[in-house]
Amino acid sequence: MARSGPTSPDRGAARRPPGWLGPGVLAAAVVAWEGAARAGWLVPFYFPAPSRLADTLRELLVVGFPQGVGMGTHIGVTLGRIAQGYALAIALAIPAGLLIGWVPALDRLALPVVTFCRSVATLSLLPLAIAWFGVGELSKVLLIAYACFWVVLANVVAGVKYVDPLLVRAARSLDTGPAGIFLRVALPAALPRAFAGMRVALGVGFMTIVGVEMVGTIQGLGALILEARTFFRSDVTLVGMAVIGLCGLALSTLLERLERLLLPWHRGLESVRR
């Protein structure tokens, strides 16, 4: 009768669901899945059993798929591509963002270009990239860089543009000139937003590489899961998907830790522009 949401007042600890419920549900789901597979209710090709997937994981780590290309290699290749594209994007987007955010005229000038380029689906550039740069690593890295660049740029610009004017006023009352205000107020004030953008960009880069690797490559996680389907190895695909998910989680956790380390003075959620 009475509702019991997380925002419910006076519900009390007695009604709060136990902590073990979450993992319990997951465990139950896995068990149910295994049971259904064993009982023959699931077609193995469409829904391989969890036990089968465990074996597949071992196989991928030791033997690899295709033969000789281990899971480690796939992960390494994918992460390597992301790393290069991401680094390139940040190296360009941060200085550009600082400049555009600080000089209003540049912001107006760049606005239509930035808005449009952000709306271009990165993967739609894949055929063009191949036409210009071939099917090698360069086109992949550039695509990742493209995807990450606009997100970081938008956030750095916003971070600089929306520095609390009160802080600027305070700095001016403390005999700080324009250069001082830019370097010692605008820059540090923009950091949290810039970091938020970098976090989102990593996720975007990750998403992009998976798609990029599905076209014309045999190495990398995206390639792995697509290739496997061609050979009717849906179990490999599922394991690959899980690995992709875990890598994504690991990367974002890494960035979060880094942010907490570098910005110990900042706490709280940031709104982010995509």
Add this chain to the structure above:
Amino acid sequence: MSGRRRGDVWLSVAGAAGVILAWEAVARSGAVSPAVFPPPSVALGGSLHRLSPGELGQHVGASLLRIGWGFGIGAGLGVVLGIALGWYRWLAALVGPLVELVRPIPPLAWIPMAIVWFGLGEPSKVFVIFLGAFFPVFTNAYKGMTSIDPVLLRAAQTMGLAGPRLLFQVAIPAAMPDLATGIRVGWGLSFAVVIAAELIAADRGMGFMIMRAREFGDVGVIVFGILLIGTTNLVTDYAIGGVIRRRLGRWHPI
């Protein structure tokens, strides 16, 4: 005041025009072969010659239809589940972990399994788009529901509201801004996903159009397709933003 505004608009227009003109100039200069780097005039003109309006319409229509379905189901489910899980703590405890488990997997990574389950036709693409739309909408709906100012709920309760009436008359309206953000993000993501899906496995649609053009070495159509996708994305996003602004803008600072 208004003079400055007009100045801003002119600067923006100048920025856009500048880029287009620079592109045209560099491409025509012959520094790179026009087959590889066509000027915008050639790319657009040539494409409109090689593609009949009917064919073009078919591709754009196919893409939009897929997004429509995928987004419709994904956002719909995302809203319902996000609100339900945000309101009923027990539901969140039961279903939440399953959602969290699936979330880290990017929608595109589902393409191979989608093909396994649904074949190469429309359903597999709609499924992937559904996933692309679902998560942002769900996450934002959930966040919106769980970050409602408790004061609002308490005030409503003192006026005798409880249960479903409290949910629909107070909680959901309060969560609207976050929900709207989720829908906007979800749409943008659906767009990116559909193009990718069409690049990888399709026989119709804007992504497919570009892919086929590459096989024929027709860079002009590729460029045209890219611009078309970007423009369609912008226009639809602007439309959605407009609707949101009209519904929410009166009481919520945009």
Add this chain to the structure above:
Amino acid sequence: MARIEVQGVAKQYAEGEGGLALDGIDLAIQDNEFVTLVGRSGCGKTTLLNVIAGLVAPSAGEVRVDGRPVTGPGGGKGMVFQQHALFPWLTALGNIEFGCKSRGVPAGERRAIAAQLIELVGLRGSEAKYPIELSGGMQQRVAIARALALDPEILLMDEPFGALDELTRIEMQDELLRVWSSRKKTVVFVTHSIWEALVLSDRVVVLGGRPGRIRLDLPIDVARPRERTDPRLTGLYGEIWAYLS
């Protein structure tokens, strides 16, 4: 010659009658005087303070400090704001040193000045804390110390205790008087609390109406330290209240 001279200052923000925030302000503030500007919200007292500070240029008239016209902020005019405006990425010490760093004061000297001020405002032990780790009262102490670090002749304070709870506010008022008595400065203080004005100032200037004009300029001839329950203050309260209504 008065320390601060405000002559015929007016400020127009927008076209037409409604946009005139201040009109015909004439004010002379003596050296080491503690003057408070009181009035309702929107009466222009913050605007006037910003004009004196040099953050906002008046539409008419001028402000002179030590005979020289005010052209910009800083330069001997320290400021404390209602929202502390501390730089969140700097520790308490870092914030206090900020102005010195802007002026190019060498690190050792900066550190010494900041340490002294931390002591003065009673924040020993909190030097390395970030603003987010400090309470409201502590944040304002840092803000005051930061403004004092450049040893300004004038201290401009814009409702600095407005965001604090009543008890902390009373504490801070006493703190401010203590700091002021040890480092005499000319203070222009803005508040909408009549009581605060009576407890702190040598002179209360009441602003009112739209556009804001000076309605009352009342000297407070009660010796410090003042008792908050002093009947003379109550009487003055009545006078000021009458002008504000």
